[in-house]
Amino acid sequence: MKNKPIYVEIPIKAKVNEVWRMTQTPELHEQWDLRFSSITYLPKKTEDEPQSFLYETKIGFGFTVSGWGRSVGTHNKNDGTKTSSLHFGTEQKISPIKEGKGYWQYIPTENGTTFLTQYDYEMRNGLFWRFIDFFFRPIMGWGTALSFDVLKRWLETGEQPRTQYIRFFSNSFLTFLFFFVWLYHGLIPKIVATHPVELSLLTSITSLDGGFAVNLVKVIGMMEIIFGFVWLIYRRKRYLFALQLIVFPIFMITTILADSSLWLHPFNPITFNLSLWFLSLIGFLLAKDLPTSKNCKRTRKV
Numbered sequence: 021m022k023n024k025p026i027y028v029e030i031p032i033k034a035k036v037n038e039v040w041r042m043t044q045t046p047e048l049h050e051q052w053d054l055r056f057s058s059i060t061y062l063p064k065k066t067e068d069e070p071q072s073f074l075y076e077t078k079i080g081f082g083f084t085v086s087g088w089g090r091s092v093g094t095h096n097k098n099d100g101t102k103t104s105s106l107h108f109g110t111e112q113k114i115s116p117i118k119e120g121k122g123y124w125q126y127i128p129t130e131n132g133t134t135f136l137t138q139y140d141y142e143m144r145n146g147l148f149w150r151f152i153d154f155f156f157r158p159i160m161g162w163g164t165a166l167s168f169d170v171l172k173r174w175l176e177t178g179e180q181p182r183t184q185y186i187r188f189f190s191n192s193f194l195t196f197l198f199f200f201v202w203l204y205h206g207l208i209p210k211i212v213a214t215h216p217v218e219l220s221l222l223t224s225i226t227s228l229d230g231g232f233a234v235n236l237v238k239v240i241g242m243m244e245i246i247f248g249f250v251w252l253i254y255r256r257k258r259y260l261f262a263l264q265l266i267v268f269p270i271f272m273i274t275t276i277l278a279d280s281s282l283w284l285h286p287f288n289p290i291t292f293n294l295s296l297w298f299l300s301l302i303g304f305l306l307a308k309d310l311p312t313s314k315n316c317k318r319t320r321k322v
Contacts, residue, residue: 036133272293
């Protein structure tokens with residue numbers, strides 16, 4: 021079964037020539053496109069010769085994929101639409117992609133430009149690489165769409181791509197951190213171990229004891245686990261950060277009132293909740309108007 025080509029489309033409030041400049045100039049292109057770490061144009065023998073270039077993509081852990089590309093054709097329509105065709109590939113065995121083709125299109129609109137791309141690629145031979153492509157292709161589509169939104173924001177608001185990516189990945193890091201914090205504290209000390217400190221704090225606040233207190237601790241643990249997963253599925257992270265800015269001080273004060281000796285402990289509720297409060301504040305400030313792949317269309321109208 022042949023996979024569908026990757027398609028991404030986004031409206032940009034900028035003229036076609038400006039979008040063209042930001043996407044066809046290597047030192048600008050490499051700043052906003054998450055798929056490339058560097059792009060280097062090679063000298064042309066004649067003006068009509070296709071533009072060849074070399075690219076590099078850092079994939080982490082010190083590994084870099086290098087490849088080649090050629091702008092094999094550019095077409096301008098009478099209505100101002102521009103189309104740039106591309107042929108690319110790499111000989112490196114570490115890359116799932118062997119070779120690919122696609123195009124960028126710039127369509128003038130009343131409010132600016134509709135910028136879109138469609139491309140496809142050949143995977144390296146073998147069942148293993150077909151399995152890898154099951155995960156790799158959605159990641160490539162997501163990376164393309166996120167990059168397009170970063171470009172859009174750069175042109176429309178002036179915010180540099182580097183700043184956008186710092187905010188985006190910091191937000192992602194904090195998302196997984198809080199997912200882990202809520203999951204761990206709901207699962208381990210409350211459900212798996214039902215730690216005595218958890219029970220003593222609850223009984224101090226509610227005057228409950230016995231099996232009912234144990235069950236209530238487990239229920240609270242389940243609620244914390246659910247809230248942890250909310251961090252993964254709820255898109256408006258800024259609301260979650262705001263909620264935690266209220267919740268963590270309450271947790272800190274309530275815990276100390278329940279057992280005043282806890283503030284003497286290492287990694288006590290004061291330092292723990294205060295640290296999480298400051299991380300929530302940082303997340304709240306960073307999460308405003310983040311770039312997102314969801315601002316792009318991913319299927320073409322027939």
